[in-house]
Amino acid sequence: MPPAKRAQTMAENRARLLAAARRAFAAQGFAEASMDELTAAAGLTRGALYHHFGDKKGLLAAVVSQIDEDMAVRARKAALGAADDWDALIVEGVAYIEMALDPEIRRIVLLDGPAFLGDPSQWPSQNACLDLTQQSLARLASEGRLKPVDVEAAARLLNGAALNAALWVAASEVPAVTLPKAVAAFKAMAAGLLAAPR
Incomplete structure (x- = not known):
């Protein structure tokens, strides 16, 4: 051949x-x-x-990576109509949390993934997402839109909040009831990064 x-x-x-x-x-x-x-x-x-x-675990890691890439694409598409970088970041974060209701994502990425592959914040796909968040926050910081915080720290905490909110929604007994609480708290926490309007 x-x-x-x-x-x-x-x-x-x-x-x-x-x-x-x-x-x-x-x-x-x-x-x-x-x-x-x-x-x-x-x-x-x-x-x-x-x-x-x-092995089977290697196959799971590859499936999780593939679905994670699909999730990133879906989140970016959701943010296409955003007014600016800040709105895009929030829309992407909320879209990520909302995907916890998708049965395939819930089971494979948010329940089985952490159970069998370990800490999701260490997955390569999460690092790619972190880089994009950090780039967006760096632009916002250069425009004076953020409080004087370390951009990497802010990116890690923002991504971590979205990930943990999605994990909470996925693991909850009634995910559809947990979702709006998670989204509201995520938005409120994220807003704390914004500088006061001039």
Whole structure:
């Protein structure tokens, strides 16, 4: 098989495994999802799973990363009509928290992800989000819109608040009831970063 064709086949197999895992983890949860059923649904073998992801936990990490990227895109789309950088940041944060109601996100990213992969603030996808938040806050600081606080600290706390609010909503007994409380508190806390109007 030519190298280009081999690379294409490997990419297709990886995508099939990710899609099958995403369906299985959303429907059954990570712990209950069977690797044999999952690989059979993808039309592949366990060997393919091990080759691409190392093990089941590696597959979960890849699925979480893929969904996290989708979440970032959705949050940015939600903020497209924002009036300015500050409004965009808040809209993105609120959109992230609201995604805790999405059954796939709730189960895979917010419940199983932390349970099996550890602290979400250490995931690579969260670092990418942190960088974007820090860039937005740096622009706002240069415009004099923020109180004199360290931009990195503000970005970490703002992102952490959105993440923890989403985790709280996802883990609550009635997420739809918890959501508006989480959003209201997030907005109130974030507003504390703003400088007083001139």
